[in-house]
Amino acid sequence: MLQLNGQKVLITGASGGLGGSLAARFLDAGATVLLHTRDPHRGEALAEQFGCQFVAQDLTAPGAGEQLVREAHRMIGGLTGVINNAGVQLVKAHQELAEEEWSAVQHLNSTVPFTVTRAAAELLGEGSWITHIASIEGERPATGHAHYAVSKAAVIMHARAAALELGSRGIRVNAVSPGLIERPNLAGDWPEGVNSWLSHAPLGRLVGGDDVANACLFLASPYATAITGHNLVVDCGMQTTPGW
Ligand SMILES: NC(=O)c1ccc[n+]([C@@H]2O[C@H](COP(=O)([O-])OP(=O)(O)OC[C@H]3O[C@@H](n4cnc5c(N)ncnc54)[C@H](OP(=O)(O)O)[C@@H]3O)[C@@H](O)[C@H]2O)c1
Numbered sequence: 001m002l003q004l005n006g007q008k009v010l011i012t013g014a015s016g017g018l019g020g021s022l023a024a025r026f027l028d029a030g031a032t033v034l035l036h037t038r039d040p041h042r043g044e045a046l047a048e049q050f051g052c053q054f055v056a057q058d059l060t061a062p063g064a065g066e067q068l069v070r071e072a073h074r075m076i077g078g079l080t081g082v083i084n085n086a087g088v089q090l091v092k093a094h095q096e097l098a099e100e101e102w103s104a105v106q107h108l109n110s111t112v113p114f115t116v117t118r119a120a121a122e123l124l125g126e127g128s129w130i131t132h133i134a135s136i137e138g139e140r141p142a143t144g145h146a147h148y149a150v151s152k153a154a155v156i157m158h159a160r161a162a163a164l165e166l167g168s169r170g171i172r173v174n175a176v177s178p179g180l181i182e183r184p185n186l187a188g189d190w191p192e193g194v195n196s197w198l199s200h201a202p203l204g205r206l207v208g209g210d211d212v213a214n215a216c217l218f219l220a221s222p223y224a225t226a227i228t229g230h231n232l233v234v235d236c237g238m239q240t241t242p243g244w
Pocket residue numbers: 012013014015016017018019037038039042057058059060084085086087088089108133134135136177178179180181182
């Protein structure tokens with residue numbers, strides 16, 4: 001296991017499926033972790049489960065990204081890295097999408113990672129990092145996900161653009177793009193989607209939350225200090241499949 005002793009890490013959206021895997025992996029690696037949740041009750045429960053501190057905040061509120069970063073920095077006495085993991089994955093046909101629905105998804109999935117990054121860059125020092133959780137849909141859209149796919153394409157490009165401007169401050173910025181992540185009852189809730197995934201993915205399996213957390217751990221580690229502006233795809237090979 002890679003060791004991150006001494007690192008201080010903020011993870012947004014820690015109450016979600018992937019957030020739990022990220023928290024467990026970074027804590028196992030020896031990092032001090034500050035969990036962000038939207039709901040304070042979920043935050044309390046997770047903080048007890050993982051033995052760490054939390055901040056509860058609705059990230060769609062004005063100035064929320066900046067407030068979260070400042071609070072995290074104060075609570076754990078500094079910051080080495082941030083994982084922008086909070087996101088929404090609503091499904092709606094392109095022709096039925098209202099502008100407000102479009103904008104809400106862009107806001108949480110790409111504007112918030114920008115505001116968090118802008119605030120964090122004022123506090124992070126040499127050897128620090130920011131990782132956005134994007135999606136393979138940022139490069140290849142799925143039906144009913146135009147708003148989501150565009151938000152993830154934006155955050156992949158944001159990682160590159162921020163890497164360009166923040167490198168001189170010693171801050172690396174990368175994206176990790178998961179494919180379909182396994183979660184309890186996924187096959188029961190969406191059998192046709194899971195079956196289609198399993199029949200197309202070259203590795204013949206779903207992505208585990210731990211697979212994504214391991215990629216984030218690598219990007220945070222001393223083995224990745226020359227990697228910035230990259231989009232690390234974790235999809236069991238799905239992006240290799242031809243569409244014809
Ligand atoms: N699951 C997949 O197959 C998959 C694939 C590719 C990429 N991803 C990306 O991976 C990330 C995590 O996904 P997940 O599967 O863990 O999703 P999830 O279980 O729905 O978790 C999403 C997290 O974001 C938080 N969140 C949502 N709206 C928020 C708001 N307004 N303010 C603050 N926090 C908010 C949620 O809080 P609540 O618990 O309060 O709702 C939750 O903690 C997302 O960026 C997603 O797009 C997921």
